[in-house]
Amino acid sequence: MAAEQKFTPQTWPESPEQATLEGKNKFLGFWFFLGGETVLFASLFATYLALKDSVPSDTHAKASDLFELPLVFLMTMLLLTSSLTSVFAIYHMKNYSFKKMQQWLFITVVLGLGFLACEIYEFYHYYHEFEHKFTSSAFGSAFYTLVGFHGGHVVFGLSWIIALMVRNAKRGLNLYNAPKFYLASLYWHFIDVVWVFIFTVVYLMGMVG
Amino acid sequence: MANLHPKSGDPKVTYEYRRKKNAEEMRMQVITFTMMIFFTVIAFAAVGAGFSKWFVVPFVLLLAVVQVIFQLYYFMHMSHKGHEAPQLFMYSGIVVAFVTILAFLTIIWL
Numbered sequence: 001m002a003a004e005q006k007f008t009p010q011t012w013p014e015s016p017e018q019a020t021l022e023g024k025n026k027f028l029g030f031w032f033f034l035g036g037e038t039v040l041f042a043s044l045f046a047t048y049l050a051l052k053d054s055v056p057s058d059t060h061a062k063a064s065d066l067f068e069l070p071l072v073f074l075m076t077m078l079l080l081t082s083s084l085t086s087v088f089a090i091y092h093m094k095n096y097s098f099k100k101m102q103q104w105l106f107i108t109v110v111l112g113l114g115f116l117a118c119e120i121y122e123f124y125h126y127y128h129e130f131e132h133k134f135t136s137s138a139f140g141s142a143f144y145t146l147v148g149f150h151g152g153h154v155v156f157g158l159s160w161i162i163a164l165m166v167r168n169a170k171r172g173l174n175l176y177n178a179p180k181f182y183l184a185s186l187y188w189h190f191i192d193v194v195w196v197f198i199f200t201v202v203y204l205m206g207m208v209g
Numbered sequence: 210m211a212n213l214h215p216k217s218g219d220p221k222v223t224y225e226y227r228r229k230k231n232a233e234e235m236r237m238q239v240i241t242f243t244m245m246i247f248f249t250v251i252a253f254a255a256v257g258a259g260f261s262k263w264f265v266v267p268f269v270l271l272l273a274v275v276q277v278i279f280q281l282y283y284f285m286h287m288s289h290k291g292h293e294a295p296q297l298f299m300y301s302g303i304v305v306a307f308v309t310i311l312a313f314l315t316i317i318w319l
Contacts (some may be wrong), residue, residue, distance in 0.1 A: 002301075009224070010220055010224045013276070014227055015291075018291070018316075028294055031294060031298045031299070032294075033293035033296050034298065034302070035298030035299050035301055035302035037302075038227045038299065038302030038303060038305075038306050039302050039305045039306055041306070042302075042305065042306030042307075042309045042310055043238055043309050045306075045310060046309045046310040046312070046313035046314070047313065048314070049310065050313045050314065050317040050318075051317075067255065069253060069256065069257060071296070072253075073253050075247075076249055076253075077249075079247065080242070080245060080249065081289070083280065083284055084229070084238070084239075086241045086285075087235075087238050087242075087284050088235075090234050091231060091238075094231055095228065095231055129319065138315075152316075158315075168216075168306055181211065182302060186285055189281075189284045189285045190285070192280060192284075193277050193280050193281065196273050196277050196280070197273055197277050199249075200252065200269050200270060200273040201270075201273075203267055204252060204256045204265070204269045205265075205269065206282060207256050207257060208217070208262045
């Protein structure tokens with residue numbers, strides 16, 4: 001089974017992401033990476049929880065002064081929906097419909113960009129309205145490191161998906177790029193996993209004090 | 210192509226069976242998504258309603274854990290066969306994550 005072999009929906013394998021040895025290895029390696037990412041984010045969460053509301057004086061804003069639930073709710077909905085649309089994309093990948101996969105990936109990217117725009121607005125707002133900066137307090141450093149690292153993952157995930165879409169636009173699906181699309185979608189889901197804990201631990205728990 | 214369809218000699222039957230199976234799984238995914246949206250709304254509502262902190266914090270954490278289980282097992286297909294290694298990696302990661310957070314919290318706050 002050569003990687004560049006042409007397929008039809010009938011001959012396309014059931015698990016195209018693991019039909020080649022390279023695909024199997026990528027699958028294993030990527031999950032190992034995600035296990036490591038879990039630990040990485042745990043250390044950032046631990047730091048945030050340890051330094052939450054640690055500000056030098058009462059003039060500094062604390063978590064419950066900063067956060068606004070409507071914006072966080074909007075961001076959560078955008079990211080959660082983009083997670084579903086990337087599931088749709090992989091569904092069409094498994095059915096060998098390249099065009100539909102590209103369309104759903106495009107919607108995923110649009111939703112991801114919407115999330116990113118909200119986050120940039122949010123940070124801008126904290127910086128200018130509350131003087132809440134990376135260097136203003138231990139709380140500020142821990143907050144921007146955790147949430148910013150997640151935002152960085154969103155930027156990387158979007159670039160990855162866009163690069164795959166552009167690079168394979170005229171190529172169609174084969175066993176060489178199927179694992180790539182599959183792993184990019186796993187990465188995108190993992191970003192949503194991390195966000196579930198961010199909106200719960202940082203924002204919701206921040207609001208109740 | 211024989212090695213791709215080990216269970217059936219007729220590729221057409223296998224193809225239609227797989228299509229149907231994929232469509233059914235997709236329906237499950239949409240149900241999963243609806244429940245995740247539902248949990249998110251409840252979590253935000255619990256905070257917005259202004260209940261006691263001692264109720265809200267464990268409650269929203271529990272909802273987050275359930276949501277992440279859905280995400281991992283359905284959206285990321287960890288419920289499928291052949292995901293023993295991913296389970297090993299993720300659970301090892303979660304154990305280390307849990308210990309890290311516990312250590313930081315007890316060092317600072319106890």
